[in-house]
Amino acid sequence: MSESTNNAAPEREAQDGRYNPAEIEPKWQARWDADPALYAAEPPASGKPKFYCLEMLPYPSGQLHMGHVRNYAIGDALARFMWMRGHNVLHPMGWDAFGLPAENAALKNHTPPREWTLGNIADMRKQMRRMGLSYDWATEVTTCLPEYYRWNQWIFLKMVEAGLAYRKSSKVNWCPACATVLANEQVVGGCCWRHEDILVEQRELEQWFLRITKYADELLDGLDAMPGWPDKVRTMQRNWIGRSEGTHVDFRVAATANTPAITVFTTRVDTIFGATSIQLAPEHALVKDWVKTDAELARAVDEMIAQQKAAREAGDIGNIEKHGVSTGKQAVNPFNGEMLPIWVANYILADYGTGAIMSVPAHDERDFEFAQKYGLPVKRVIAPSLDGEEQALPYTGEAEAVLIESGEWSGEPCLEAQEKMGRFAEEGGIGKRTTTYRLKDWGVSRQRYWGTPIPMVYCAQHGIQPVPEAQLPVLLPEAVEITQQGGSPLGNVPEFVNTTCPVCGGAARRETDTMDTFVDSSWYFYRYTDAKNAAAPFDPEKAKYWFPIDQYIGGVEHAILHLIYSRFWTKVMRDIGLIENSEPAARLFTQGMVIKDGAKMSKSKGNVVSPDDMIARYGADATRMYALFAAPPDRDLEWQEDGVAGVSRFLARVWTLVDEHKKALRQEYTPSEPTAAALAAGRDLTRTLHQTIGKITQELEGRWHFNTCVAALMKLVNECYAARDVLAGARDGEVAAWSQTLHMLPLLLAPFAPFLAQELWTELGQEGSLVRHPWPMADAELARETEAEIPVQVNGKLVVVVKVAADADEDTLKQAASADERVAARLAGRTVVKTIVVKGKLVNLVVK
RNA sequence: GCCCGAGUGGUGAAAUCGGCAGACACAGCGGACUUAAAAUCCGUAGCCCUUCAGUGGGUGUGGGGGUUCAAGUCCCCCCUCGGGCACCA
Numbered sequence: 001m002s003e004s005t006n007n008a009a010p011e012r013e014a015q016d017g018r019y020n021p022a023e024i025e026p027k028w029q030a031r032w033d034a035d036p037a038l039y040a041a042e043p044p045a046s047g048k049p050k051f052y053c054l055e056m057l058p059y060p061s062g063q064l065h066m067g068h069v070r071n072y073a074i075g076d077a078l079a080r081f082m083w084m085r086g087h088n089v090l091h092p093m094g095w096d097a098f099g100l101p102a103e104n105a106a107l108k109n110h111t112p113p114r115e116w117t118l119g120n121i122a123d124m125r126k127q128m129r130r131m132g133l134s135y136d137w138a139t140e141v142t143t144c145l146p147e148y149y150r151w152n153q154w155i156f157l158k159m160v161e162a163g164l165a166y167r168k169s170s171k172v173n174w175c176p177a178c179a180t181v182l183a184n185e186q187v188v189g190g191c192c193w194r195h196e197d198i199l200v201e202q203r204e205l206e207q208w209f210l211r212i213t214k215y216a217d218e219l220l221d222g223l224d225a226m227p228g229w230p231d232k233v234r235t236m237q238r239n240w241i242g243r244s245e246g247t248h249v250d251f252r253v254a255a256t257a258n259t260p261a262i263t264v265f266t267t268r269v270d271t272i273f274g275a276t277s278i279q280l281a282p283e284h285a286l287v288k289d290w291v292k293t294d295a296e297l298a299r300a301v302d303e304m305i306a307q308q309k310a311a312r313e314a315g316d317i318g319n320i321e322k323h324g325v326s327t328g329k330q331a332v333n334p335f336n337g338e339m340l341p342i343w344v345a346n347y348i349l350a351d352y353g354t355g356a357i358m359s360v361p362a363h364d365e366r367d368f369e370f371a372q373k374y375g376l377p378v379k380r381v382i383a384p385s386l387d388g389e390e391q392a393l394p395y396t397g398e399a400e401a402v403l404i405e406s407g408e409w410s411g412e413p414c415l416e417a418q419e420k421m422g423r424f425a426e427e428g429g430i431g432k433r434t435t436t437y438r439l440k441d442w443g444v445s446r447q448r449y450w451g452t453p454i455p456m457v458y459c460a461q462h463g464i465q466p467v468p469e470a471q472l473p474v475l476l477p478e479a480v481e482i483t484q485q486g487g488s489p490l491g492n493v494p495e496f497v498n499t500t501c502p503v504c505g506g507a508a509r510r511e512t513d514t515m516d517t518f519v520d521s522s523w524y525f526y527r528y529t530d531a532k533n534a535a536a537p538f539d540p541e542k543a544k545y546w547f548p549i550d551q552y553i554g555g556v557e558h559a560i561l562h563l564i565y566s567r568f569w570t571k572v573m574r575d576i577g578l579i580e581n582s583e584p585a586a587r588l589f590t591q592g593m594v595i596k597d598g599a600k601m602s603k604s605k606g607n608v609v610s611p612d613d614m615i616a617r618y619g620a621d622a623t624r625m626y627a628l629f630a631a632p633p634d635r636d637l638e639w640q641e642d643g644v645a646g647v648s649r650f651l652a653r654v655w656t657l658v659d660e661h662k663k664a665l666r667q668e669y670t671p672s673e674p675t676a677a678a679l680a681a682g683r684d685l686t687r688t689l690h691q692t693i694g695k696i697t698q699e700l701e702g703r704w705h706f707n708t709c710v711a712a713l714m715k716l717v718n719e720c721y722a723a724r725d726v727l728a729g730a731r732d733g734e735v736a737a738w739s740q741t742l743h744m745l746p747l748l749l750a751p752f753a754p755f756l757a758q759e760l761w762t763e764l765g766q767e768g769s770l771v772r773h774p775w776p777m778a779d780a781e782l783a784r785e786t787e788a789e790i791p792v793q794v795n796g797k798l799v800v801v802v803k804v805a806a807d808a809d810e811d812t813l814k815q816a817a818s819a820d821e822r823v824a825a826r827l828a829g830r831t832v833v834k835t836i837v838v839k840g841k842l843v844n845l846v847v848k
Numbered sequence: 849g850c851c852c853g854a855g856u857g858g859u860g861a862a863a864u865c866g867g868c869a870g871a872c873a874c875a876g877c878g879g880a881c882u883u884a885a886a887a888u889c890c891g892u893a894g895c896c897c898u899u900c901a902g903u904g905g906g907u908g909u910g911g912g913g914g915u916u917c918a919a920g921u922c923c924c925c926c927c928u929c930g931g932g933c934a935c936c937a
Contacts, residue, residue: 018887232932235852239933246937266937279937322935347935357937365849366935438936556931629873630860636930638860642874649888650873656888703864711862711872718872721889791868796918798868836917842867846917 019655021619021648025755029129038769039134041090044545051087052546053079054525054585056554056562057094057141061101062120064127066594066601066627066639067555069611073624074591074633074706075553076133077751081700083134084750084775090546091134092528094141095121098149098451098517100178100194106482113450114478117144127611131620132754134771139531143520144450148527150473151537152519153455155569157466158576160456164211165444167464171351172443174203179484180447181207183516184440185240185561193561202309208454208513209441212568216241216437218582219567228587230634233559240560242438247422248354249431251278251331253286254339262286262331262342265353265436268363268398269425270417273406274381275358276371278331278342279324282308283350290327297344300325304346322347322370333358334430335421336407345370353436361394368394381406382414442565444516449480449489451514459501459508468502474510488512521562522569525549525584540578549585556590563588589704592636594627601639609639621753622648628706628752650714651756654745657720658760661742664728665765674735681726682737685719686782689741692716694778696748706752713748716741747776792817793844794826810837817843 032038042048055075058068079091095117102113111119121142128135141148159165173182175192186193187200212219220241223234246267253259262278280287282304291298304323311320324345331340340358347366348357361371361378371378383404384397391397398414409417425431445454453474455467467474477496483489490496490512501508523537529546530538554562570584593600596607614623626644631637674682695712699705720741727738746761750770758770788806790813791798800823802816814837817823827847834846 232852236932239851242933242936244936264937268937320935345935347937349936352936359937364937366937369935436936438933559932632861635854635861640860640874643860646873652888698864705862705864707860708862708864708872714872789868793868793918796867796916801868834917836867838867842918844867844917 017659019648019652019756021621021651021755022616024759025130025132025620028755028758029132032132033129036136036138038771039089039091039136040138041136042088044088046088048086048088050090050546050550051079051082052090052549052551053082054090054092054528054549054552056552056558057096057521057524058124059099059101060095060097060117060120060124062123064124064131064611066609066611069131069623070591070594070627070633070637071553071555072128072131072133073627074589074704075551076624076754077628077706078551078553078700079134080751080754080771081775083771084747084773086774090139090528091136092139092141092525092531093128093133093135093137094524094528095124095143096517096521096524097121097142097144098514098520100180100448100450102450103448103482103484107484112478113482114144117450118142130615131611131624134754139528141524141527141531143517143524146473146475147534148524149452149476149520151527152452152515153467153472153474154469154537155523155573155576156515156519157455157469157472159210159572160466162572162576164214164572165208166211167206167208169204169206170209170443171202172205172207174201174205176201178448181205181443181445183443183518185442185518185564205445207443207445208456208511209443210568212442212565213437213439215568215571216243216439217435218571219439219564222567222583226583228585230556230588230590233556233563233588233590236559237564240439240564243435244437245435246353246433247418247425247431248434249358249425250334251340251358252334253342254330254332256329259286259289262356263354263431264356264358265434266358268360268414268418269421269431270403270406270409270412270414271360271363271381272333272335272358272421273403273409274360274362274379275333275338275340276361276377276379277359278340279345279348279357279359279367279370280327280342281348281350281355282344282346284344284348284355287327287344290329294327297325297327301344304344308346320346322366322373324370324374334425334428341376343374351440352438363394363396365394365396380404442516442568444519445513446516447488447512448514449476449482451517452476452519453490453496454511454513454515456511457499457501457508458511459503459506461506462501462503465502465508471502476514488514490514518561518565522565523573525552525566526573526579537578540580543579544581547579547581548583549587551587551589552585553589553591555593559590589633591633592631594637594639596639598638609641614641614644618644618648619651619755621756622651625651625710625752629710630707632705632707634704647710650717651753653717653721654749655756655760657717657724658742658745658763661728661739662763662765678726678735681723682735685723685727685741686737687785688716688719689737689744690778690780690783692748693744693776694780694783697775697778700751710752713745713752716748717745744776746770747773788840790816790840791842792820792823793842794823795846796844799823799826806840808839810839813837813839813843817845 053075055071079089082089097117102117105111105116106113143149156165173187175182175195175198177195177198178192182192182200190199192198192200220238220243223237244267246265247269248263248265250261250263252261282301287301291301307320324343327342327344329342331342333340359367361367361376362380363382378393381404382395382401384391384401401414403409403412403417409421422433453476455472455474457465457467459465477493480489480493497510497512499508499510526538526543529542533539566584571582573579574582596609599605599607601608622644626647629647630643692712696709699709727735743764746757750757761770785806787803789801789803792800792802800820802820804812804816814835830847832845832847836844
């Protein structure tokens with residue numbers, strides 16, 4: 001930085017007396033690293049209240065980014081605060097270490113995925129330590145190691161046993177770039193979640209599925225009892241599960257004997273008298289049957305399927321023009337015996353409901369559009385009221401509407417009719433009340449190498465067999481050639497594929513697909529409680545002590561994927577008796593993104609700010625503290641380097657204050673009686689100190705606006721500077737408030753800037769780690785203002801601010817207000833009609 | 849289309865219960881220190897108008913309306929941006 005060598009010497013000299021994080025931080029980091037007990041959780045016998053503070057584990061890409069820094073700065077502040085509050089804190093970290101990037105890296109630079117991944121983990125662990133994050137590394141979890149993934153396999157087998165894992169052939173999402181299948185949750189806008197510009201294709205494949213739909217109701221209903229989760233996340237999950245209550249109704253196909261009835265799904269069985277056609281999805285089983293004898297129909301149906309596929313791949317399924325083709329067949333409405341034509345239509349989805357609907361043009365917008373196009377009848381059967389004025393069609397009202405022209409149900413309110421007609425259908429054997437979900441079972445097979453092998457075996461004689469528990473783990477072989485075509489790379493490893501059947505001992509083949517990496521992250525936080533257990537995924541007693549997680553912190557991008565899988569996994573583990581809790585986390589916090597120049601940081605935009613670079617220039621404390629100061633944690637944060645410099649400047653001001661004080665303490669002198677001015681300044685400073693303690697405590701306890709915590713600290717330090725001449729400079733006026741305040745600063749700083757806090761604490765001659773030092777208590781009496789500045793308004797407009805005693809009563813306030821000459825001037829010639837006095841807040845005179 | 853969230857100075861933001869809008873910072877401007885610069889310290893600052901000046905006045909939280917003595921905050925309508933879901937019957 002210096003321009004000439006001449007300047008080098010004085011610069012270095014100057015630094016001796018200055019805040020220097022490059023010296024302070026590595027020094028403390030080395031001591032903390034050497035003390036594994038520092039951040040270790042204690043056994044339950046400690047008697048302290050437990051606190052499980054968890055940040056989402058990262059994928060070990062090799063580099064921390066600013067999003068991580070923000071996430072961990074939040075979690076670390078909370079963990080440190082809870083320690084100081086006397087809690088037994090579990091604050092672990094681990095690695096979501098399986099996944100495709102390792103395979104891509106292997107292809108690119110011929111490093112085996114394992115080596116690449118473990119190298120990255122070592123680098124990132126080092127970065128985390130450099131940041132001063134308070135993790136208990138003894139509980140570290142790495143998901144790509146057999147000691148972890150064997151328990152994925154173990155739980156998978158339990159699921160097979162319980163019928164929760166099953167194999168079926170179905171249409172699946174296929175990403176050509178990943179060369180593997182994706183779960184529904186991993187398809188974003190028709191594209192792959194890892195390749196935002198690659199369209200996902202549909203393929204028919206045999207896959208392993210986990211029966212998450214079994215828990216659909218519980219996953220949905222549980223959301224109502226989770227006040228500690230953001231509404232946004234709960235709403236997203238509700239939408240994703242997409243429960244809809246309705247009725248299945250069977251429509252007999254007319255003039256046939258063996259054709260099965262068409263079961264339609266409807267949420268509006270009350271509109272059934274208005275049905276004027278039946279619409280089938282092009283893939284409907286009956287259609288498949290009919291096209292065999294009807295070439296014309298076959299051609300039309302093929303076209304529709306092709307079109308749907310194209311639209312789905314373009315992410316545009318909602319906008320294709322509706323059209324359909326009549327099958328020439330008819331069905332009977334079981335409620336009134338009417339004959340309805342059966343059509344095949346491109347807007348009917350095969351994989352929702354039953355793939356068949358009754359079309360009610362008068363009361364459904366899509367059906368209306370379709371009926372208009374093909375001239376199908378529109379029959380009104382719902383009206384806002386019985387004496388009903390005509391409503392424009394389609395009319396979709398429900399809550400206050402009634403049935404008309406619906407036989408015996410005419411006059412019934414819609415909601416009651418739905419109930420009664422559903423029951424009627426059940427009693428008559430023509431239907432059933434039912435519930436459908438948007439949520440589908442979770443496809444977990446991946447045709448990739450770098451993942452957990454699915455522990456199943458295929459025997460020609462005995463079919464699909466689970467690997468016996470005693471043979472776990474099914475180890476992922478090393479030295480496998482990574483290819484991204486033609487199925488899983490494991491298929492090319494004979495030593496892996498060829499095995500014996502657990503039943504007959506004859507030749508058999510292993511499953512070569514691996515598990516979705518979201519399996520790994522669905523339960524890792526349980527493993528933290530007992531990370532070294534070689535005999536079980538974890539000791540249920542330990543999990544019982546620590547769960548639920550008291551605070552989970554991470555990005556909102558996981559609102560559906562990880563957070564719904566984790567909830568599912570928790571319920572499964574509960575049902576197989578491993579744990580007792582039904583939800584993993586009592587509180588969830590989703591932090592905002594870190595952006596730069598208005599956009600998310602990305603290599604392609606060239607706006608990436610490297611944490612290493614920030615730490616090298618300003619130190620870890622300043623970098624972390626800026627991440628907390630620049631915006632409240634739930635909002636997006638615009639990274640401005642000048643702001644980091646500003647925080648660094650603040651830390652330097654704190655350092656200087658304490659440094660001066662430390663030096664002053666060493667000098668010998670005899671203090672005389674403090675002056676009145678010094679005593680007053682001391683009282684003022686003490687008041688601000690206790691207000692600051694109160695403010696920061698309150699924020700850390702719940703609201704989490706850390707930016708205002710930092711602001712409050714800055715204010716306190718500014719006040720120290722303002723009082724410095726009187727309180728520190730004046731030798732004859734040593735006042736206890738000064739020393740007390742300076743001793744409190746490191747404590748208040750500890751959650752946000754742990755290195756500097758510990759340094760200052762030690763420099764002040766104090767012993768031990770701040771992590772275990774009690775958090776200071778705010779004294780309400782000392783924090784109380786003695787004087788208040790009361791704004792005086794006339795007709796709501798500010799005229800003057802008067803100073804009164806803080807506890808002044810209404811009359812005193814009134815008097816003080818009207819005694820002011822500028823107020824009097826405003827009142828001249830007018831009448832005060834009303835006087836509003838809010839004690840301690842304001843006076844407002846309403847005049848005419 | 850439906851459901852969330854946001855919109856406040858040049859910038860990041862604060863205002864937690866309806867009670868002084870802009871705390872705290874960044875960038876700016878002015879000053880002190882210095883031969884000079886950096887660093888540091890102190891001061892200043894929403895915008896517009898007014899005064900030689902001290903000052904005085906107006907206006908202001910995306911826009912429009914409303915409730916209230918009083919609205920960034922509550923109610924209604926609208927606009928813009930971000931996110932989620934989307935032919936889900």
